[in-house]
Amino acid sequence: TKYVVKKPFKDFLPEPEDFGTKHENFDKLKNDQFLVKAEYISTDPYLRSFANKRAVPYDQFGFQVGNVVESLNPEYPVKMTVVSHSGWRDYAVLNGQPDDMFGIKPYDPQIGKLPLSLALGALGMPGITAYLGFLEICKPRTGDVVCVSSAAGTVGSLVGQIAKMKGCVVIGFAGSPEKVQYLRDELGFNYAYDYKAVKDVKATILSVCNGIDCYFDNVGGELSAGIVQCMKRVGRIAVCGSISTYGSVVDQKMPIIPHNVKVQSFSFTQWDWEQQMAAIQQLKAWMQIGSIKAKETVVQGFDQLPTALIGLLRGDNIGKVVVKV
Numbered sequence: 001t002k003y004v005v006k007k008p009f010k011d012f013l014p015e016p017e018d019f020g021t022k023h024e025n026f027d028k029l030k031n032d033q034f035l036v037k038a039e040y041i042s043t044d045p046y047l048r049s050f051a052n053k054r055a056v057p058y059d060q061f062g063f064q065v066g067n068v069v070e071s072l073n074p075e076y077p078v079k080m081t082v083v084s085h086s087g088w089r090d091y092a093v094l095n096g097q098p099d100d101m102f103g104i105k106p107y108d109p110q111i112g113k114l115p116l117s118l119a120l121g122a123l124g125m126p127g128i129t130a131y132l133g134f135l136e137i138c139k140p141r142t143g144d145v146v147c148v149s150s151a152a153g154t155v156g157s158l159v160g161q162i163a164k165m166k167g168c169v170v171i172g173f174a175g176s177p178e179k180v181q182y183l184r185d186e187l188g189f190n191y192a193y194d195y196k197a198v199k200d201v202k203a204t205i206l207s208v209c210n211g212i213d214c215y216f217d218n219v220g221g222e223l224s225a226g227i228v229q230c231m232k233r234v235g236r237i238a239v240c241g242s243i244s245t246y247g248s249v250v251d252q253k254m255p256i257i258p259h260n261v262k263v264q265s266f267s268f269t270q271w272d273w274e275q276q277m278a279a280i281q282q283l284k285a286w287m288q289i290g291s292i293k294a295k296e297t298v299v300q301g302f303d304q305l306p307t308a309l310i311g312l313l314r315g316d317n318i319g320k321v322v323v324k325v
C-alpha cells in the first residue's frame with residue numbers, strides 16, 4: 001500500500017483528507033530487484049515544501065528504513081537493513097540504483113544496538129544535514145556565538161549540540177516553553193527562547209552577546225529577518241531551510257543582510273557519499289558515548305502518516321517524528 005496526495009493543500013497544514021491510499025500489486029522480482037518491508041517511515045518538512053510544486057494526485061515520497069524480505073540482488077541480500085527514498089509505502093521493490101530525486105542509493109545504516117528509527121533522523125539524512133551543513137558552511141571556531149532556529153527540531157538540536165562540543169556559545173529559538181526548557185536543561189544550550197513570545201529578537205540576542213558569528217537557519221521568514229540583524233562582521237549564515245515559508249505563495253522576503261556576512265544555502269546532497277557516510281559514523285560514535293542526544297517521537301501505525309506529518313508541521317514534537325509501520 002502506498003500513500004498518495006489527492007488534493008492540493010489549501011493551507012500550510014494539510015488535512016488528513018488530502019491524502020489517500022492505493023494498493024500496489026507486485027510482479028515476480030526480476031533482474032537485480034529486491035523487496036523491502038518498511039519498519040519506519042519518515043516525516044520531514046521538505047514533504048510540505050515540495051508539495052506545492054507537484055500536480056495531484058502524486059505518490060507521497062519520503063525516506064524509510066526496512067528489511068529486505070526477497071532478493072535477486074547479491075548486494076542487498078535477504079535480512080539486510082536498508083534505508084531508501086521509497087516513499088510512504090509499506091513494501092517497495094528496488095534495484096539498488098540511486099533514485100531520481102535525490103540520487104540516493106539504498107544503504108545499510110549499520111545502526112548496531114541503537115534504535116533503528118535513528119536511521120531516519122540523527123543517523124540519517126537530517127544528521128548528515130546538521131553535521132556537514134554546520135561544520136562545512138558555518139566553519140565554527142571555539143568561542144564563536146552560534147544561533148540556531150527550529151532549535152528543538154531534528155536538525156537544529158544536533159547543530160546546537162555539535163556547536164557546544166566545538167566550544168561555541170549557543171543560542172536557540174524554538175516554538176514553546178517546553179522546547180526552550182529542553183534546549184537549556186537537557187542539551188546544554190547557553191540561551192534559548194520561545195520565538196512566539198519574544199517581542200524584539202534583535203534586542204533579545206544583543207542582551208546576551210555582542211553579535212552572532214554563525215547562524216544556522218532552518219526557518220527563514222520574520223524570525224530569521226530579526227536574527228540576521230545581529231550578525232557580526234565576517235559572520236556565516238548557513239541557509240538550511242525555511243519552514244516558515246513552505247507552502248506560501250508569497251515570495252520569501254530576503255532580509256537585509258549586514259555587510260561582510262557570508263550567506264550560503266545548501267543541500268545535504270552536495271556532499272559525496274563518502275562524506276555523508278563519514279558524518280553518520282561520527283554522529284553514531286558521539287551518540288554511543290552520550291555526547292549527543294536525539295529525541296524522537298514514534299507514531300504507531302502506517303495509517304497515521306498524514307497526521308504525523310501534520311503534527312510535525314504544527315510543531316507538536318521535540319526532535320524527529322517517525323511512523324512505525
Ligand code: NDP
Pocket residue numbers: 044045046125126129150151152153154155156173174175176179218219239240241242243244245266267268269312313314315316317319320
Ligand atoms: P524540524 O523538526 O525542525 O521541523 C519541524 C519544526 O519546525 C516544528 O517542530 C516547528 O518547531 C518548526 N516550525 C514549523 N512551522 C514553523 C514556522 N512557521 N516558523 C518557525 N518554525 C516552524 O525539521 P528538520 O530538523 O527535519 O528540518 C529543519 C529544517 O531543515 C527544515 O527547514 C528543513 O526543510 C531543512 N532541511 C534542509 C536540508 C538540506 O539539505 N538543506 C535537509 C533536511 C532538512 P517550533 O515549535 O520551534 O516552531
